[in-house]
């Protein structure tokens with residue numbers, strides 16, 4: 752399987768625009784479920800090609816594995832949406848739970864499953880002012896996420912452009928062969 756053999760390159764503008772749309776969408780969903788928690792999943796895909804049928808297929812497998820993992824950990828997904836967009840696939844799930852360990856379960860999934868290392872799993876709630884608040888790893892006093900190539904901090908590798916897009920794509924292809 753070659754994940755990046757086709758696809759439409761996205762402009763920075765369309766990626767940034769999508770980011771705004773995503774923020775508004777997450778807030779809208781949580782306003783319908785103000786007491787619940789929202790999970791958002793996207794793929795961390797380097798380069799300007801963000802999707803194609805192969806990437807969408809891998810994404811569907813990834814969210815199926817994630818949903819199963821949630822069930823195994825007794826997290827009930829009550830409202831799920833999958834959007835297959837040109838800027839990349841997106842998945843949203845409202846969790847009927849006020850448990851504090853939801854983010855931990857997501858972090859475990861990200862690190863335990865090979866495919867999890869490609870996934871950006873974010874957890875959101877509304878605060879008392881009805882603003883969207885992200886629950887991040889730092890608040891949980893966890894070590895920062897590791898780069899899937901060299902195991903340094905993922906943030907540092909992204910910032911320093913340590914790995915070329917070709918190298919990242921090759922690694923992602925390798926990771927996806929095993930699912």
Ligand SMILES: [Zn+2]
Nearest residue numbers: 898900901908
């Ligand atoms: Zn690295």
